[in-house]
Amino acid sequence: MTFTNSSGESITFRIGSPFMINNIEGLGEVGADIQSQKAPFQDGSSFIDAVMNERDISFNVTIKGRNDTEISQYRTQLSRVFSPKLGPGTLRYQYGDIVRVIEATPTHVPNFPSGNENRGSQFQIALLDLIAHDPYWKTEGIxxxxxxxxxxxxxxxxxxxxxxxxxxxxxxxxxxxxxxxxxxxxxxxxxxxxxxxxxxxxxxxxxxxxxxxxxxxxxxxxxxxxxxxxxxxxxxxxxxxxxxxxxxxxxxxxxxxxxxxxxxxxxxxxxxxxxxxxxxxx
Missing domain, CATH: 2.60.120.860 (Jelly Rolls)
Incomplete structure (x- = not known):
C-alpha cells in the first residue's frame, strides 16, 4: 500500500520497508443511509434510495530502524506525509494483480503511543486514520x-x-x-x-x-x-x-x-x- 499526499510525497508500506502495516480496517465495510418514505396507515415503509457514507480507513504501522535517531527521522517523515493540512491524498492498494486507488484525507497527525510495547530503540508503533469522502475504490488508471x-x-x-x-x-x-x-x-x-x-x-x-x-x-x-x-x-x-x-x-x-x-x-x-x-x- 502506498499513500501519496497532495505535495507528491509518498510512503510505501511493505515487507522490507521501514514502514510495515500490522492491520488495516475499512477496506470493505462502509455504512449507508437508507432513504425511505411512509404513507398514512402503511405497514413499514417504502424504499427510495441508499446513500453511501464516507469511508473510514484505519491502520497500525510498525516503524523499524537501526537506532533512536533513525526512528526519529522516520517518525518525522510519516508525520510530514500524513499531514491533515495537506488535504486529500491518494491511497493505492495492491493485492496480487488487483490495484485500486481512493482519495483519502488524514484525520489527525500520526499517533505514536508510548509504552514498552509500542516503542523501543529499533521500533515504533504508529496509528493512522483516514477519511475517504468518496467511499468508492477505483481503477488506478483513467x-x-x-x-x-x-x-x-x-x-x-x-x-x-x-x-x-x-x-x-x-x-x-x-x-x-x-x-x-x-x-x-x-x-x-x-x-x-x-x-x-x-x-x-x-x-x-x-x-x-x-x-x-x-x-x-x-x-x-x-x-x-x-x-x-x-x-x-x-x-x-x-x-x-x-x-x-x-x-x-x-x-x-x-x-x-x-x-x-x-x-x-x-x-x-x-x-x-x-x-x-x-x-x-x-
Missing amino acids: EGEPTFEPLFQFPFSGEFQMGISRDERLIVNDGDALTPLVIEFYGPAENPKVINETTGEFIQVNQTLGLEEVMRINTADGEKSVIFINAEGVERNVFNWIDLDSTFFKLRVGENYITYTADSDIQGAIVNFYYQNRYNAL
Whole structure:
C-alpha cells in the first residue's frame, strides 16, 4: 500500500520497508443511509434510495530502524506525509494483480503511543486514520476509449494515419456503481452530441468547434463542468453552451451503448471518453 499526499510525497508500506502495516480496517465495510418514505396507515415503509457514507480507513504501522535517531527521522517523515493540512491524498492498494486507488484525507497527525510495547530503540508503533469522502475504490488508471481505430501501418516516418472513425462503441462498466465520465470533443464539429442509447440520456453542445478546438465535459457529482479550449490552449467555462435537455449522465453498471453524432460530417472527428470504474470493496 502506498499513500501519496497532495505535495507528491509518498510512503510505501511493505515487507522490507521501514514502514510495515500490522492491520488495516475499512477496506470493505462502509455504512449507508437508507432513504425511505411512509404513507398514512402503511405497514413499514417504502424504499427510495441508499446513500453511501464516507469511508473510514484505519491502520497500525510498525516503524523499524537501526537506532533512536533513525526512528526519529522516520517518525518525522510519516508525520510530514500524513499531514491533515495537506488535504486529500491518494491511497493505492495492491493485492496480487488487483490495484485500486481512493482519495483519502488524514484525520489527525500520526499517533505514536508510548509504552514498552509500542516503542523501543529499533521500533515504533504508529496509528493512522483516514477519511475517504468518496467511499468508492477505483481503477488506478483513467481508461480512455479512442475514437480512431487504426487499421494500417506503413514503413515510413512522419505523421500519417489511416483507419476508421468510429461513431459508436460499447463501454462495459464492471464496477459496483454508476461511473462518471470525462468527454472530450475535438473540432471540427457542429453541435456535437453523445448519446447513451442504453439509457436514452445524451449530452449536446450547441456550438460549432473549429479545427484544433476542444470541449471537455465532466459529469462527476461536485465536479460538473464544461470547458472550452481554443486553438491556443486557453480554457474558459462555457456551461451555457450545453443543450438544456442534456443530462450529465454516468455509465450504468454493465453494458453502455454509446453513439456520437453532429450536424456536420463526423468523418475524422475525435471524441474520447475517460472514466474509472468504482467498487464497494477490495
